[in-house]
Amino acid sequence: MEFADVVRRRRMVRDYDPDRPVPPEVRERLLEHAIRAPSAGFSQGWAFLVLETPEERDRFWAATTGPGAPDGWLTRMRRAPLLVVPLSHKAAYLERYAEPDKGWTDRDEARWPVPYWDVDTGMASLLMLLTAVDEGLGACFFGVPPERIDGFREAFGVPAAYTPIGCISVGYPGSEDKRSPSLKRGRRGLDEVVHRGSW
Template identity: 80%
Template sequence: MEFAEVVRRRRMVRDYDPDRPVPAEVRDRLLAHAIRAPSAGFSQGWAFLVLETDAERAAFWAATTGEGTPDRWLTRMRRAPLLVVPFSCKDAYLDRYAEPDKGWTDRDEARWPVPYWDVDTGMAALLMLLTAVDEGLGACFFGVPGERVAALRAAFGVPDTHRPVGVVAVGYPGDGDRRSPSLRRGRRGVDEVVHRGRW
C-alpha cells in the first residue's frame, strides 16, 4: 500500500473479530517499526508490554477498568486479540543528556520544555497504528486512567521508572465497528491549523 493511502485510511477501530488473532509475523513488524521512531539524543527510552493471551488481556482489563457491566465501547474493545502498552522512561533521557557528548552535567528535568520521553513513545505508538493499516488490520490508541496505573504496574511487574503513554489495541475489524460520532465534527483543514511565517 502506498504511504499516502496508509495515512488516509488510518482511523481508530473500536471493535475486533475475536476469532482472528494477529499473526506473529505482523505483531513482530508492528514492534520492529515502533522502534524506528525518532527519539531525542537517540535515547530510545521506551518499552512495550505485549499482551496476547486470553489471560494476559483479561488481567489488563481487570487492572485498568472498573467493576460492573462494561459499556458498549469496552465490550467491543475487549475483543482486540493484541494489546501493546507503550511505556516511556524519563530516566533514559535524563541519563543520556548528562553524557559528555550532550554537554549537560546534570539530570535537571527543568531543561526539558516538554516531556520528550512521552512524545517519542507516542511517535512509536503512531508507527504501530500506521503499520496495522498497512497490514490490513485495525488499531486504536487509548489511555490508561491515571488512577489505574498502579494496578497496571502491579499486575504486570512494571517498574516505577516506566509510565504508560497509552495502549494500542490491534486486530481485524469486527462487525460492530462503526465510525465514531466525534467524526461528525469534521476534520479541520490545513488552512485552519497552519500559520505560515506568522501566527
C-alpha cells in the same frame, strides 16, 4: 499499500474479530517499526508490553477498568486479540543527556521544554498504528486512567521508572465497528491550523 493511502485510511478501530489472531510475523513488524521512531539524542527511552493471551488481556482489562458490567465500547474493545502498552522511560533521557556529548550533568528535568520521553514513545505508537493499517488490520490508541496506573503496574510488574502513555489494541476489524460520533465535527482544514510566516 502506498504511504498516502495508509495515512488516509488510518482511523481508530473499536471492535475486533475475536476469532482472528494477529499473525506473529505481523506483531513483530509492528514492534520493529515502532523502534524506528525518532528519539531525542537517540535515547530510545521506550518499552512495549505485549499482551496476547486471553489471561494477559483479561488481567489488563481488570486492572484498568472499573467494576460492573462493561459498556458497549469496552465490550467491543475487549475482543482485540493483541494489546501493546507503550511505556516511556524518562530516566533514559536524563541519563543520555548527562553523557559527555550532551553535557547536562545535573540531569535537571527543567531543561526539557516538553517531556520528550512521552513524545518519542507517542511517535513509536503512531508507527504501530500506521503499520497496522498497512497490514490490513485495525488499531486504536486509548488512555489508561490515571487512577488505574498503580493497579496496572502491580498486575504486570512494571517498574516505577516506566510510565504507560496509553494502550494500542490491534486486530482485524469486527462487524460492530462503528465510526466515532466525534467525527461529525469534521477534520479541520489546513487554512485553520497552518500559519505561514507568522501567526
